[in-house]
Amino acid sequence: MFRTIRLMLRCEPKASLEARSSADHKLRRPMRDLTRDHSLLSLNTATVRKQGDLLAIVEACARHGVRAVSPWRDQVAAVGLDRAGRAIKDAGLALSGYCRGGMFPADAAHAQEARDDNRRAVDEAAALGAPCLVLVVGGLPQFSRPGSASSKDLAAAHAQVEDGIGALVEYARAAEMPLAIEPLHPMYAADRACVNTLKHALDLCDRLDPERDGWLGVALDVYHVWWDPELSAQIARCGAKRMLAYHVCDWLVPTRDLLLDRGMMGDGVIDLSRIRGEVEAAGFTGFVEVEIFSNDWWSRPIDEVIETCIARLKTVV
């Protein structure tokens, strides 16, 4: 533990600011300089989920001076909530989010399960001191809550998502736990999330939290939204109040698997620097969270993965 703390002290906590090098004059705020250290890096623990349990991941993060993580519920459950919380705290790590609640669409027989499960997720996020609970809202009910009756009614799923978030945000407000709706790529509309654009997520936020009181916002992952011609406008609309988390990885060409072939930053086609510039121009000041689901990166040693994340954060993000 002393070694962990000592190593972490090497890492400068505050990233300095410098003017954005790009010629985009629309941006009013300078981009943060990520080239000097990795104090703004957070590691989504799914990125190395095959290499070890949450305790091993926390230890590896501390070893490399990573200052924050975003853990998944199943990884927390596998070691126990208390033990996970202590390990994160002892390592001096912050959280950039907690993954994940959601999966709202369900038939009547599974509605209670969806509600209870989401409340537990809020409670766990609060126990861990997460800044937000990320919501992957679910697709059609048979995939969102297995066992539910099959449906092709996407509009009904949209309505169930809206109702589900509307009910959960009351609970989250009481627990003082912000909810971050994550729009997922349209290729996941059926089985993972039927909210697939930042615009749709922000429309939900505006309808369910018109006061913008801080308990409802979005988690923006470049993988899901980079293709959207309305992305820049919607990021500007989003603003700091709604932007609760920012995730990076890359889109590979070709993509060989719909779920498990995300790329390391710099290996794909996403203009990461441009998007981060817009996100920060909108007022975002949080961690830059790396989340990569990849059979390729899961097959590599954890130290190599983390070192690569750090190097790419400094050069291409």
Place this chain on the structure above:
Amino acid sequence: MFRTIRLMLRCEPKASLEARSSADHKLRRPMRDLTRDHSLLSLNTATVRKQGDLLAIVEACARHGVRAVSPWRDQVAAVGLDRAGRAIKDAGLALSGYCRGGMFPADAAHAQEARDDNRRAVDEAAALGAPCLVLVVGGLPQFSRPGSASSKDLAAAHAQVEDGIGALVEYARAAEMPLAIEPLHPMYAADRACVNTLKHALDLCDRLDPERDGWLGVALDVYHVWWDPELSAQIARCGAKRMLAYHVCDWLVPTRDLLLDRGMMGDGVIDLSRIRGEVEAAGFTGFVEVEIFSNDWWSRPIDEVIETCIARLKTVV
């Protein structure tokens, strides 16, 4: 040939109309009744591209009383343009489109190639008597026109697409060949088409053809757009003047391959009847074109594939 013509006569050419069974009162036009015959079916020839050349496909269509096809350029080139045209005409087949032009983004060294190639596509479509040339607009230049310098600038690709269509529509107007922009699923944004929503395609149409003079519209394929929460509104905006082609297949869960795992109608999650109802309510009166890229369906006998298309058209489309 006599056998072909005789078989085709079994097929009633005019689909009767009946009131839409759904309770969607917003629709002002009755849906066409597809249950009695398959006179409105068109087969996109890529659906059976592995089973035989274009001549074999045309013969199989005639054998099954399919009244229209939408051929691909490479399949036409493989048998020769004249021979392809004669075979289609001799079999009494109509065309529902010609696939495809597009792939506009290119670096300076490949710009002429993109322009010339698209003009040839227009000429071929006119020679075959196609009702429209389908445009798959291209993604980033290195994928759209291989050999082009790499870029991550999606906004620049959007601009090149707009410029390319703007130039081509002049040529198409002179050739009296309508151009149909096909929005592709966002998972193809990098390498196939960076126009990924019906809204984006219609915005291009409105900017490049504000007079709505009939030479620019869209090809709507349910596979690419079914997930879009704005789909209904954009179909209504589209109207008969802009809706030049309508394609069906299905979205499978899980989808095992980004390109070659489309489903047969009814095997996936798309609410085909609802979407067709909206398309026809908007005034579309053309063929319902089946386009399935699938390693699964490519491995089956051509007669089985066509018989299944006919059966599903009557029951689930």
